[in-house]
Every structure is written in structure tokens, then in C-alpha cells.
Amino acid sequence: MALKSSYDLAMERLGKTLGPQRKLTGSQKKQLAEIDSIYMAKIADLELSMNDKIAAARAAQDVEKVLNWEQTLLAERQKLRDECETKKEKLRMSS
Numbered sequence: 001m002a003l004k005s006s007y008d009l010a011m012e013r014l015g016k017t018l019g020p021q022r023k024l025t026g027s028q029k030k031q032l033a034e035i036d037s038i039y040m041a042k043i044a045d046l047e048l049s050m051n052d053k054i055a056a057a058r059a060a061q062d063v064e065k066v067l068n069w070e071q072t073l074l075a076e077r078q079k080l081r082d083e084c085e086t087k088k089e090k091l092r093m094s095s
Contacts, residue, residue: 024092032088039084046076
């Protein structure tokens with residue numbers, strides 16, 4: 001009987017807690033990549049528009065507006081990432 005490495009044991013335990021892993025079809029993998037691509041584009045667009053506003057606020061030396069726009073950018077970026085992960089997880093669970 002071969003001894004298992006700590007990595008193998010950890011992965012075995014992880015599999016028990018998460019349940020069996022679902023195999024993704026080629027179509028699902030393509031859809032996951034498409035979702036990633038769409039949300040990367042949305043995030044890039046958001047960053048471009050917000051960076052212009054941040055730059056304008058910096059040029060006006062309005063520290064409060066700079067901080068406000070930066071916080072908005074962070075919150076909106078996280079919201080988009082969460083949406084992306086939710087859609088991907090829904091797709092994974094549909095298999």
C-alpha cells in the first residue's frame with residue numbers, strides 16, 4: 001500500500017467537503033471564457049471612464065473628489081467581479 005502525500009490527503013478531504021467535482025463540457029468551458037472576456041472588458045471600460053474623472057479631480061486638486069472616485073471605482077470593480085463569479089458558478093452548477 002503506497003503512502004499518500006499530505007497534498008493528496010488534503011485534496012481528498014477537500015473533495016469530501018465540496019462534493020464530487022463536475023466535469024465541464026467544451027461548450028461550458030467556452031462559455032466560462034466568454035463570461036471572463038465580457039467582464040474583463042466591462043472592468044476595463046469602467047477603469048477608463050473613472051480614471052479620467054480621477055485625473056480631472058487631481059488636476060483640480062480636489063482631494064475629496066479623488067478619494068470619492070477611487071472608492072467608487074473599487075466598489076464598482078468588485079461588483080463586476082462578483083457578478084462574473086456568480087454567472088460562472090451558475091454555469092458550473094448547471095452541468
